[in-house]
């Protein structure tokens with residue numbers, strides 16, 4: 273398979289690069305200065321693209337690569353892949369579900385704890401020597417808080433399971449009610465937000481869910497409510513979130529994702545009721561390896577005419 277051109281637009285995992293290089297002709301787009309010329313020169317050999325959560329395969333890239341057969345995303349979210357274009361051209365698409373579920377769900381709970389118990393602020397309190405001048409202030413209890421989950425798929429269910437261990441009543445909103453689950457379903461996001469203390473956003477990003485967290489939802493969550501976003505930045509109307517936090521209309525936020533990564537609204541930097549992470553939901557050594565193995569497994573299956581391991585298209 274070493275003559276098959278596999279295009280990687282951005283660096284994502286040294287282990288993945290190394291394993292791809294052992295098997296394919298890996299073309300690292302970020303290392304070349306003249307990207308469009310490079311793509312033209314190699315368009316006859318590129319049969320696969322390996323994208324990620326930030327850089328997938330848009331219509332323009334797909335049109336540039338007439339021999340493209342498969343987009344294997346090193347991510348579970350495939351909102352950066354033009355799925356319609358792929359369907360139209362018969363290009364297969366795979367992602368990396370399941371292997372990252374635990375890490376992302378763990379991080380949602382970590383963010384909730386960090387916001388309510390002010391973990392980052394109290395760490396800074398110790399490091400700056402302030403503890404010697406007096407005890408740290410009281411914070412807010414997490415155990416027993418009502419957790420609302422927007423999107424009860426694999427990761428949403430894993431968040432629910434973890435939150436249950438903290439005796440949190442669970443409610444959710446998703447496209448369809450899941451009567452087999454014991455959690456309370458709300459038919460709208462506003463109703464969910466009105467009836468929970470912590471709202472966790474974990475649904476897929478689609479045209480329907482873009483800006484699903486708008487001013488009405490934020491106001492429904494209210495001055496004691498906490499928003500946790502481990503989904504995608506564009507789920508949230510970011511200027512509305514920032515003004516709600518600055519005006520005290522929202523109690524706090526734990527964010528792993530932003531509308532325009534790696535840009536983060538600087539007004540948030542001053543707020544101690546906000547915890548900001550650099551999109552690291554699945555970034556552990558163990559999950560990086562598992563995701564990379566899945567990308568390679570999908571490519572090997574495709575180029576050996578075997579069924580894909582985790583097909584999306």
Ligand SMILES: O=CC(=O)O
Pocket residue numbers: 325346347348349350372553554
């Ligand atoms: O954001 C990360 C992913 O989609 O895997």
